[in-house]
Amino acid sequence: MNNNQRVMLLIDADNVSADVIEQAVERVRAEHGVIHVRRAYCTAESALKHLKLFKSLSIRPIVNLSTGKNSTDIAMAVDAIDLVMAERPETVVVVSSDSDFAPLVLRLREKGCRVQGIGQEGKTGEDSKQVYDDFIDLPHRKARAPAKAADKSPAKRTSGRRKAAAPPAPALPEEVQRILDAMPELLHGDTLPLNSTAEKLRAAKLLTKSGSSTKLFKKHPDYFELAPEKQPNKVQYRAR
Template sequence: MVGENTARLAVLIDADNARPSITEDLLAEVAKYGTAHVKRAYGDWTGTNLKGWKEHLLAQSIQPIQQFAYTTGKNATDAAMVIDAMDLLYSERFDGFCIVSSDSDFTRLAARLRESGLIVYGFGERKTPQPFVAACDKFVYIENLTSATTPEEIAPKQKTATAAAQLKANSALVNQLRNAVEAASDDDGWAALGSVGNIITKQRPDFDSRTYGYTKLSDLITATTLFELERRSPGEGKSAIIYTRDKRRRPVG
């Protein structure tokens, strides 16, 4: 598989289930995983409910795909996205897909793309049904793209910055971190942080340190005060690699 930083990605946006204000932050997030060679937004552009999209589509060079709502209560947009996704899949030009929607109707599409060996990144609100989240390799909550939210939405998160005591009290989080570190560790208990992150994402596609108020996984792990962190240089001119170890594995004496 092509490295993530060179992956050719197709970005398909369900405009009926996404906010136009997210596009800049969305594509900045997509750039972490590869290059967006296709950027399309689907919806009935003749209606009034999508009128706020135009300036964002133009600014980010996103192609609007017209799909009329043939019958009330039936989502023709979803069907159009699925058909286009399969066409792009069969073109064999892409390494992965970014599906932007909070709609569970895309669960089977995500699973089908993964069955073909492609990486699937999902983007949606926290209300996104768990089956769709689990069907993706990685799922990013729009709320974690902070500049896309309003000041009112950001303020409560800033006021309730998660302290070490609160993190330790989150048994699910602590167990997730400890199990991942243990799975990736060497005989001395040290694990490369990158490997730890990969293991967690495979177990929980929607895991994101930003959910807990921290930009990076290393910051989150440090904040728990339950782990040691160590930077190691692999050689001259190369970036340092961060390793972590559960403090319970620290040698006695």
């Protein structure tokens, strides 16, 4: 993690789902620490649909009122070049599964930027991924079904005993819960590089200055999986 680098996050909000946008922000923050520019390019309808999400993630929506198949993509590309010239970021992260951004990626690299891509799993072609310096596919997590409304009809008589309620899930060990509080992206199924976890664990007072994040995770093998086995460099939460 290098907080001295300027990082720019540009989101094609008409191309990826809301939960992928949320995952992308978490992933970029975990890797870079700070995101200096956060913009989402979309139609007015999408802006209203995602308004709560954009507010919670401090994303500035750039609304495109023009009609046409690629009008939002063109608006994002033009704005990207203007921003790079003005802000001089070291890293630009493009969130989209659209192959049309290949010329933009090449131009941003010519301007001295490292260009990362984030797309929705199953939507991005392999040829498109090769254009970026690094590309990550994020899964689309379906929204949970809303709880059914209570049945207001008169209660029906049932024979036999009532089915016993399921026991509550056991509480996590305190240290495990504190680790997840420090790195909530682990709860979302993300696999994190170990070298990016130490700083957050120290900030949460879970590690001393010379402490090892690897040893901390190894204390809880039922909850955290390290890989590869011999010389681990990644960690993932084992969902219970």
